Amino acid sequence: MNCTEFEAWLADREMTAGLPARFEGHLADCEACRTAWRGERLLDRALSQWPPVDAVPDFRDRVVAELSRSTHTVQPFVSPQRRIRSTRWLAVSGSLVSLVLVAVIGGRLSFDSYMSRQALDSNGAVANEMNWDTAVGELLATVQGDYQQLTTVASTGLRPSEIVALPRLVDSAVGRELDSGLAITGPTLETTPEATVPASRPSLRSAFGFLGEVVMVSGGGAS
Amino acid sequence: MDDDARLAERCLAGDPQAWSSFVHRFEGAVFGICLRMLQHRQDAEDVAQETLVRAVKHLGRWDAARRLAPWVMSIAVNRCRTRLSQRRSITHLGEVDQVQEETPRAANSGLAEELELAIAALREDYRASFILFYQQELGVEEVAEVMGCPTGTIKTWLYRARKEIARKLVDRGVVSEAGDELYGI
Structure with a gap:
């Protein structure tokens, strides 16, 4: 195993996928790949804690009010076939x-x-x-x-x-x-x-x- | 006819309840994209509102054979790009002060906050792809559709974004150098 192979695996890696055993030896010897892997794991953890954005109060009412003001400009629905x-x-x-x-x-x-x-x-x-x-x-x-x-x-x-x-x-x-x-x-x-x-x-x-x-x-x- | 198409038809018929349902369904995603793309709450609210109004008005152009969510998100991303470009040109002209960046604050700051900071520093297209994939949970094909790029490009962008964020997290000392993150969480 080498850095190129490890990087190729990282690029295609599914989130939260663990480190395959075949790379363990390489990571033990390679500081750069070890750091990259550490960053990946950390990112996984950060993503799992990533909160959704808080809703804006009365936002929906504002949008609906804006739509009511401009209903005459709503374009008619056209089905894809049509x-x-x-x-x-x-x-x-x-x-x-x-x-x-x-x-x-x-x-x-x-x-x-x-x-x-x-x-x-x-x-x-x-x-x-x-x-x-x-x-x-x-x-x-x-x-x-x-x-x-x-x-x-x-x-x-x-x-x-x-x-x-x-x-x-x-x-x-x-x-x-x-x-x-x-x-x-x-x-x-x-x-x-x-x-x-x-x-x-x-x-x-x-x-x-x-x-x-x-x-x-x-x-x-x-x- | 599926839910998306039914909702679209009701919206276009001018049913205010349908508008409300439409907004309720997409406001979180749209505002999330806008806030993380623009890094400015007021701008994000304006652009999110503009996006949803525009989406409802132009629902007739939506291809009912596809999912509605990516179509709405593509409007949001395009509006954000336009706003960012306007902001850049205004800043270049020196007409306004530099926009003060407001990274969304996480309830449990720390790692999530560091993540927000790292995302805010990403290149615009990496940032949009990252948000769409990891937060809005669109597939690579759908992200490609929203961004108007081949799937290969999106995969590359996602990998580079991840790599950049991971490097920042490590550089900022979020992880100990002892290597205790090496083989598991």
């Missing part, structure tokens, strides 16, 4: 509401995308060989704020036929040099003769970075 049923019903309702929301939002986005496409198509817009459904629709759904700003720029005096490229205006993109050769400065668009769409079809990844900048409006180049 609570489970309520929880299930809540989960089902939540799922249905989520589905309806997804359907409504999805439909709205599709509709906006379709309307935007129709509007641009009616102006003769083309998308430089890119797939409208996967690119422009998604762009317009996510950058409606930019589109609003774009409209403002377009209304500053430039005729649609003069606009060779409509830049994607992201946040405060004003002043940023674009790869396409456009420089956006304030509310006006300055174009350079090289401001054309790249000849090669961009990859999908670069398309999303560049998409707003290559929405082409037909009707000729800058005059």
Whole structure:
């Protein structure tokens, strides 16, 4: 027997359990374990004398009076079975509401995308060989704020036929040099003769970075 | 339906007699926990009252498949923890004087009084577990439920609490060094 084994036994010891004979030899030689055991026995005795706390006079009356004052806030009793049923019903309702929301939002986005496409198509817009459904629709759904700003720029005096490229205006993109050769400065668009769409079809990844900048409006180049 | 559920239902129906029975049944345990946790009689009375009122008001949330006593005690322990935490923050701000500790006095002072002192010096979670297990006589699983910990943690806490108290009792000379406590009481 050693200290570790004795301590393991102490940790699992039932209260008032006596010392097993197998530890007697170890305790006779080990001062630390002997002291620990002495403390345990003493604790047993203290616990056996541990008195309950005295009751507080008129405590019950005070609590009942307090309850009477606030009876209207007592919550109704709900049995566990009923609570489970309520929880299930809540989960089902939540799922249905989520589905309806997804359907409504999805439909709205599709509709906006379709309307935007129709509007641009009616102006003769083309998308430089890119797939409208996967690119422009998604762009317009996510950058409606930019589109609003774009409209403002377009209304500053430039005729649609003069606009060779409509830049994607992201946040405060004003002043940023674009790869396409456009420089956006304030509310006006300055174009350079090289401001054309790249000849090669961009990859999908670069398309999303560049998409707003290559929405082409037909009707000729800058005059 | 067992006694707990019947009592709960009557309490929630607003029966003052049921409230009185409820309070009578739990006041000793709840006040005992509060006093030993908070070490302050007035605070303990306030928190015990708050606990019982809260318990009655929220009996609808009690799971009737479990025993009522541990559920009530868990409210008491949580209220005590909140009060201790408020006390600590107030003390840190220096707005009030240090709370004067009032260890519950035992009728037969001596060993029991030394025990109270040793318990008062325990860490908060050890103290709560010790009181619930040794005084309220909850099982380890129930203590774990009240404390929101795994049973293994509670066993460890109980052992450490016991070890700490035992060491204090020995250090304070409650036992003679002659070793006459060694093999029996």
